[in-house]
Amino acid sequence: MLATLFLATACTRIARPEGWAGPTLADDRLVASIGRGELATIDIADSSGRVIWRFPPKDQKHLNGGGIEPLALYSTPLVADGIVYFGAYDGWFYALDLATGDISWERETGGPIVGSAVVEDGVVYVGSDDGKLYALDAETGALQWQFKTGDAIWTAPLLADGVVYVASMDKKAYALDAASGEEIWRFKADGGLVSTPVLVDETLLVGGLDRRLRALDAASGEEKWVFKAGNWFWTRPLVLEDTVYAGSLDGKVYALDVKDGTPKWEEPFDAGEPVRAAPLLLDDVLLIVNRQGSLFGLNPQDGQAVWGPIELDNTILSDPLGQEAMAYISAQGGDLFTVDKDGKTALLELTE
Amino acid sequence: MLLWNLIFVNPITNALIVLNNLVLGNFGVAIIIFTLVMRLLTMPLTMRQIRSSRALSALQPKIQELQKKYKDPKRRQEETMKFYREAGVNPLGCLLPMLVQFPIWIALYRALRITVGGTPESFLDLSQRLYPWSYIEKALPLENHFIWMDLGQPDTTWILALIVFASTYVQQRLATPPTTDPRTQSTNQMMLWMMPLMFAFFTLQVPSGLGVYWAMSNIVGVIMYSFVYGPRQINWRTVILPPSAAPAGQQASRRAQPPPEDEESAEQSIEDALPTESKRKKRSRHARSRGKRKNR
Numbered sequence: 001m002l003a004t005l006f007l008a009t010a011c012t013r014i015a016r017p018e019g020w021a022g023p024t025l026a027d028d029r030l031v032a033s034i035g036r037g038e039l040a041t042i043d044i045a046d047s048s049g050r051v052i053w054r055f056p057p058k059d060q061k062h063l064n065g066g067g068i069e070p071l072a073l074y075s076t077p078l079v080a081d082g083i084v085y086f087g088a089y090d091g092w093f094y095a096l097d098l099a100t101g102d103i104s105w106e107r108e109t110g111g112p113i114v115g116s117a118v119v120e121d122g123v124v125y126v127g128s129d130d131g132k133l134y135a136l137d138a139e140t141g142a143l144q145w146q147f148k149t150g151d152a153i154w155t156a157p158l159l160a161d162g163v164v165y166v167a168s169m170d171k172k173a174y175a176l177d178a179a180s181g182e183e184i185w186r187f188k189a190d191g192g193l194v195s196t197p198v199l200v201d202e203t204l205l206v207g208g209l210d211r212r213l214r215a216l217d218a219a220s221g222e223e224k225w226v227f228k229a230g231n232w233f234w235t236r237p238l239v240l241e242d243t244v245y246a247g248s249l250d251g252k253v254y255a256l257d258v259k260d261g262t263p264k265w266e267e268p269f270d271a272g273e274p275v276r277a278a279p280l281l282l283d284d285v286l287l288i289v290n291r292q293g294s295l296f297g298l299n300p301q302d303g304q305a306v307w308g309p310i311e312l313d314n315t316i317l318s319d320p321l322g323q324e325a326m327a328y329i330s331a332q333g334g335d336l337f338t339v340d341k342d343g344k345t346a347l348l349e350l351t352e
Numbered sequence: 353m354l355l356w357n358l359i360f361v362n363p364i365t366n367a368l369i370v371l372n373n374l375v376l377g378n379f380g381v382a383i384i385i386f387t388l389v390m391r392l393l394t395m396p397l398t399m400r401q402i403r404s405s406r407a408l409s410a411l412q413p414k415i416q417e418l419q420k421k422y423k424d425p426k427r428r429q430e431e432t433m434k435f436y437r438e439a440g441v442n443p444l445g446c447l448l449p450m451l452v453q454f455p456i457w458i459a460l461y462r463a464l465r466i467t468v469g470g471t472p473e474s475f476l477d478l479s480q481r482l483y484p485w486s487y488i489e490k491a492l493p494l495e496n497h498f499i500w501m502d503l504g505q506p507d508t509t510w511i512l513a514l515i516v517f518a519s520t521y522v523q524q525r526l527a528t529p530p531t532t533d534p535r536t537q538s539t540n541q542m543m544l545w546m547m548p549l550m551f552a553f554f555t556l557q558v559p560s561g562l563g564v565y566w567a568m569s570n571i572v573g574v575i576m577y578s579f580v581y582g583p584r585q586i587n588w589r590t591v592i593l594p595p596s597a598a599p600a601g602q603q604a605s606r607r608a609q610p611p612p613e614d615e616e617s618a619e620q621s622i623e624d625a626l627p628t629e630s631k632r633k634k635r636s637r638h639a640r641s642r643g644k645r646k647n648r
Binding site: 015016017018020072074114151152154169190191192209210211230231232234249274276291317 | 465466469470471472473474476479480484486489490492493504
């Protein structure tokens with residue numbers, strides 16, 4: 001009995017973060033996580049899959065001399081002005097030179113970084129598990145301001161018209177002045193907010209652990225409508241014209257009228273497994289990826305499958321990246337796949 | 353696996369979150385209350401274990417006699433087991449409560465790993481195990497911190513491991529049935545140290561929430577023993593101090609029941625130690641044999 005207990009303990013131990021950072025395109029380079037806690041820039045110009053640089057390189061140290069151990073990457077990298085910005089589960093936020101992978105600057109936050117960053121007007125905004133939203137100078141990493149919420153921030157902030165919107169695990173969505181960090185309004189939901197907010201016209205869409213997708217008035221924070229699913233909304237919704245597409249951890253994908261939240265399909269699409277990855281439009285096909293790595297191509301009008309399921313046999317929790325009629329998908333473990341609008345998939349082979 | 357989750361992991365996960373709400377969001381207190389409830393539910397088994405251990409203690413002089421009487425190991429074993437049967441004592445009865453608790457430990461470990469594991473993956477896993485009650489949804493995310501510990505991570509201060517070690521040791525000392533068999537004595541002696549060491553080692557590896565469960569469970573166990581034996585009957589000094597290489601009879605006397613020196617009082621002690629049903633059967637046998645003698 002003791003031996004069994006020992007084995008059960010030794011084999012599983014504590015939960016280990018794996019990461020689900022999505023890929024990013026920068027000209028003819030793909031910046032993507034290619035392993036647990038590892039980021040790489042890949043040349044995709046000639047389909048060679050040549051790795052230009054990896055981060056962290058061996059023996060790479062923080063600028064203060066400490067060893068770098070990102071642990072896991074959940075934050076999809078952001079590329080702006082030749083710099084790659086991303087946060088890691090070790091709590092550090094990095095700015096790397098896109099050409100070389102060298103650290104331009106770095107800053108430690110008080111907790112793991114799960115959400116992605118946004119950059120505008122020379123300021124990078126990123127949330128941390130310590131509950132703070134940081135506004136950092138994009139060139140130096142100097143702190144411009146910080147805003148403390150009541151719990152972890154696992155979402156990317158959203159910037160529009162000088163306002164930064166952020167959703168927090170403290171069950172609240174905040175609108176802050178992007179220049180000063182002063183609060184404009186806050187909205188309280190019934191559960192932690194985990195989906196990255198999306199703005200369409202004057203409506204802010206945000207989903208949470210209370211199984212609800214909410215539409216808020218972007219100016220006042222008042223609730224316009226609410227839609228309840230069978231489980232949490234953790235995906236970033238996709239808005240096309242007057243329809244919002246959102247996947248839920250109940251394994252279904254919903255199409256709702258952006259004006260009032262009424263369903264637009266006869267039935268939600270059943271993906272069979274939780275959907276964490278954001279929906280993506282590939283030409284005229286709506287790409288849906290579930291946790292088990294099953295791909296579906298849907299008709300956005302009626303939610304009927306055009307093709308699929310196509311199995312990648314990998315856990316997929318990251319948001320796919322679209323480029324014209326092709327998408328790049330990062331699987332947990334580091335494999336990178338491409339899929340076109342007809343459902344043709346390929347594994348991106350990496351070479352050194 | 354699906355059934356295992358359905359029967360053990362998911363109910364424990366949801367029960368912990370409901371308890372967390374009842375104690376105003378303190379997950380550490382929720383684990384402690386959960387432990388008390390589990391100990392309460394398994395109390396009949398624990399009491400059986402304690403009585404079994406107590407009865408074994410009282411039977412030691414007779415066992416010694418049997419061991420002296422029968423030199424052949426096989427016969428000795430048979431006679432000993434026969435004696436146990438007649439006395440209505442199961443020498444393995446001490447293991448039953450532990451076996452019953454074993455699936456709970458594993459399920460609790462899984463539940464803690466999911467509820468306070470802290471990683472986005474474990475949180476996503478949690479979404480698939482929660483009952484669709486708004487009362488539960490409102491509790492999320494859970495507060496992982498309790499006193500100095502992050503309940504989802506191992507306690508690196510070693511304090512919890514030391515508490516688990518000490519409480520396991522004391523409970524082990526109280527629970528181990530005394531024996532006159534040198535081999536069993538040696539095994540017991542090894543287990544007396546191995547069990548606390550292993551649990552302390554596990555505590556350093558697993559989420560500290562599980563360590564809190566072990567420590568609390570042990571403490572409740574010790575309290576139960578002290579109630580059954582009577583707090584004054586236990587020589588706490590000898591329980592806490594490491595056992596010396598004393599003869600079996602002396603080791604058996606470390607607890608409440610000193611072994612009687614003469615045969616008559618030993619018989620009386622056995623009588624006292626036997627469960628009521630065994631006593632009734634034994635008296636009935638005696639009455640029958642007396643009746644037979646009389647008839648002759």
